[in-house]
Amino acid sequence: MSLVSGPGRAQVAGGNLPNELQLAVEKHVKYIQSLDTRKDELEYWLTEHLRLNGVYWGLTALHLLGHPDALPRHETVEFVLSCQHDNGGFGPAPGHDPHMLYTVSAVQILVTVDALDELEKRGKTGREGVGRYIAQLQDRDDGSFAGDEWGETDTRFLFGALNALSLMRLLSYIDVTKAVAYVQACANFDGGYGVSPGAESHAGQIFVCVGALAIADRLDLVDKDRLGSWLSERQLNNGGLNGRPEKLEDVCYSWWVMSSLAMIGKLGWIDKDKLSKFILQCQDPELGGMADRPGDAVDVFHTVFGIAGLSLIGYPGLKPVDPIYCMPLEVVNRAVGR
Amino acid sequence: MGRYSEAEEWADITPIAQNDGGPNPLAAIAYTEEYSEAMGYFRAVTARNENSERVLDLTEHIISMNPAHYTIWLYRANTIFELQQTNGSDLQDDILEELQWLDNLSLKHLKNYQIWHHRQTLMTRLDRIPPTELAFLAQMFAKDAKNYHVWSYRQWLVRRFALWDTELPYTESLLAADVRNNSAWNHRWFVLFGQHVDPRSGKGLDELGHIVDEDLLDREVGYTEDKIRLAPQNQSPWNYLRGLLRKRGSLVECKAFAEEFVGDVEGEGEGCRSSHALDFYADCMAEEKEAEKAGKALELLAKRFDPIRRNYWNYRRGLLGLGAVQA
Numbered sequence: 001m002s003l004v005s006g007p008g009r010a011q012v013a014g015g016n017l018p019n020e021l022q023l024a025v026e027k028h029v030k031y032i033q034s035l036d037t038r039k040d041e042l043e044y045w046l047t048e049h050l051r052l053n054g055v056y057w058g059l060t061a062l063h064l065l066g067h068p069d070a071l072p073r074h075e076t077v078e079f080v081l082s083c084q085h086d087n088g089g090f091g092p093a094p095g096h097d098p099h100m101l102y103t104v105s106a107v108q109i110l111v112t113v114d115a116l117d118e119l120e121k122r123g124k125t126g127r128e129g130v131g132r133y134i135a136q137l138q139d140r141d142d143g144s145f146a147g148d149e150w151g152e153t154d155t156r157f158l159f160g161a162l163n164a165l166s167l168m169r170l171l172s173y174i175d176v177t178k179a180v181a182y183v184q185a186c187a188n189f190d191g192g193y194g195v196s197p198g199a200e201s202h203a204g205q206i207f208v209c210v211g212a213l214a215i216a217d218r219l220d221l222v223d224k225d226r227l228g229s230w231l232s233e234r235q236l237n238n239g240g241l242n243g244r245p246e247k248l249e250d251v252c253y254s255w256w257v258m259s260s261l262a263m264i265g266k267l268g269w270i271d272k273d274k275l276s277k278f279i280l281q282c283q284d285p286e287l288g289g290m291a292d293r294p295g296d297a298v299d300v301f302h303t304v305f306g307i308a309g310l311s312l313i314g315y316p317g318l319k320p321v322d323p324i325y326c327m328p329l330e331v332v333n334r335a336v337g338r
Numbered sequence: 339m340g341r342y343s344e345a346e347e348w349a350d351i352t353p354i355a356q357n358d359g360g361p362n363p364l365a366a367i368a369y370t371e372e373y374s375e376a377m378g379y380f381r382a383v384t385a386r387n388e389n390s391e392r393v394l395d396l397t398e399h400i401i402s403m404n405p406a407h408y409t410i411w412l413y414r415a416n417t418i419f420e421l422q423q424t425n426g427s428d429l430q431d432d433i434l435e436e437l438q439w440l441d442n443l444s445l446k447h448l449k450n451y452q453i454w455h456h457r458q459t460l461m462t463r464l465d466r467i468p469p470t471e472l473a474f475l476a477q478m479f480a481k482d483a484k485n486y487h488v489w490s491y492r493q494w495l496v497r498r499f500a501l502w503d504t505e506l507p508y509t510e511s512l513l514a515a516d517v518r519n520n521s522a523w524n525h526r527w528f529v530l531f532g533q534h535v536d537p538r539s540g541k542g543l544d545e546l547g548h549i550v551d552e553d554l555l556d557r558e559v560g561y562t563e564d565k566i567r568l569a570p571q572n573q574s575p576w577n578y579l580r581g582l583l584r585k586r587g588s589l590v591e592c593k594a595f596a597e598e599f600v601g602d603v604e605g606e607g608e609g610c611r612s613s614h615a616l617d618f619y620a621d622c623m624a625e626e627k628e629a630e631k632a633g634k635a636l637e638l639l640a641k642r643f644d645p646i647r648r649n650y651w652n653y654r655r656g657l658l659g660l661g662a663v664q665a
């Protein structure tokens with residue numbers, strides 16, 4: 001899946017907008033399908049290090065749009081398996097080093113297309129090998145997770161670990177109690193969470209921290225009123241959401257802010273109509289795809305988070321999304337056995 | 339016609355072609371030739387595990403085209419350390435040279451993760467902070483004073499080299515330049531209250547059990563109030579003030595301060611200069627069991643000063659046993 005931006009451009013605010021904005025479902029499907037045919041563009045290769053994430057973003061968007069078969073399943077599984085290493089981890093593309101972030105995307109893709117059996121049969125390792133790769137990235141003293149053997153830590157990696165392991169039902173491989181304690185150490189005076197203890201609250205980091213607590217079944221540790229207040233303050237008058245105080249709105253925060261609000265049961269604290277209008281203004285209704293904000297070039301990353309955001313606020317015709325995993329709700333229910 | 343295929347220095351290397359992963363590799367990939375050629379040589383040197391000066395040149399070239407390719411960065415860091423071992427050169431000098439190169443790159447690629455991880459990997463090998471380091475970070479903040487990567491790195495640096503004493507005046511200079519810089523407010527908290535926290539202990543910042551310094555809290559409350567007076571509709575210092583007062587368990591000591599900005603809170607809110615002040619005032623009133631007064635402030639927020647969040651303000655009214663109001 002290519003991370004190439006464009007060719008579409010989101011509508012320009014204040015331009016000739018129809019009164020009733022509609023989600024251009026068919027255009028978005030075509031846009032995502034077209035991404036893999038753009039291998040003649042340099043940007044395709046410069047974003048190779050995100051390829052597997054890109055497949056997850058595109059595939060998830062297609063499932064939420066109700067077109068789960070729009071990408072060929074066999075090729076998708078083959079590509080994912082071709083990114084695996086002998087140690088169980090996955091790189092973003094063949095020949096790239098394994099890393100937590102790609103391993104999580106690989107698991108999410110395989111679960112979404114119900115292909116864990118194929119991993120078991122044809123992967124370099126089966127599911128338990130993948131679980132062991134993830135588990136050995138945990139620091140057993142403080143509970144945090146590194147992204148790879150080089151040791152960079154980030155709450156994104158901790159969430160990724162809980163996410164992928166729970167989808168494979170292998171949470172027992174890690175020290176969940178210590179992971180939870182580490183997330184708590186990242187809680188800030190304003191009710192939010194940051195990338196590490198003491199780091200500034202940021203909506204993306206809040207999503208991963210609250211998501212980790214949700215998977216660990218420890219949402220009781222969250223000060224929901226205080227966090228919900230901070231999160232709802234992210235909505236600006238144009239309806240869009242930003243990620244920190246005094247920053248610009250961006251479609252991807254529609255997902256990170258709202259999914260966090262959904263997990264703590266406070267989704268009603270933002271104005272859904274205004275947000276829905278903002279997201280729809282970020283799509284290119286002719287060529288498909290969504291951008292970070294009106295007027296900018298579209299890409300698959302903002303496309304999936306825009307669509308997932310619309311799904312979460314109940315936009316008609318979309319499949320329900322799971323707020324913790326950012327995957328189709330029915331897929332997650334099947335995987336974790338809810 | 340390649341930079342490498344034509345060079346004598348690289349004549350011993352046969353580049354390894356891209357494997358694009360699928361069972362049906364694409365016939366024609368018009369990858370730009372320069373990038374494609376360099377990657378072919380990179381695959382070849384990694385296959386033979388070569389760490390050399392020319393590998394540094396090669397990785398520099400690839401990074402100049404694609405600074406987000408993290409495998410390249412890892413290999414480069416490793417090469418620097420291996421080369422130093424082989425040559426017996428001065429590690430400090432090697433690192434300072436690398437940092438100089440990195441500085442220019444960082445100023446060009448503001449949103450890149452790998453650059454900062456690489457910098458941290460290098461800095462881990464030094465016993466003292468290089469004299470130019472803080473000046474470089476100041477340059478970064480001059481471009482974007484809220485850059486999350488740079489702030490995370492700076493916090494790591496402060497802990498690594500125990501720079502606590504000089505950081506407080508630094509946050510003051512940033513807040514003097516922009517009182518709405520939420521990153522600077524957060525950093526101030528980190529410097530004052532994070533100093534006593536072992537980031538590896540798994541304990542929350544507020545829960546370490548170290549004695550709260552009352553004089554410090556008084557000073558910070560005063561400092562924050564002064565900053566709020568400069569721009570009352572600025573959520574960062576209000577959050578900071580609430581954080582301070584939470585350590586004491588009550589907001590009420592700053593009730594009179596909040597009243598400076600709420601305007602005609604018993605009427606229609608004429609003269610109100612800050613929705614955050616109204617919010618704060620409502621919490622003070624709730625704390626003092628003045629539900630009606632608190633509810634009135636929340637009504638003004640829901641109807642007039644922050645209607646986009648009316649559901650939240652109505653939730654707060656509900657906590658006081660009051661009904662919802664329409665925007």
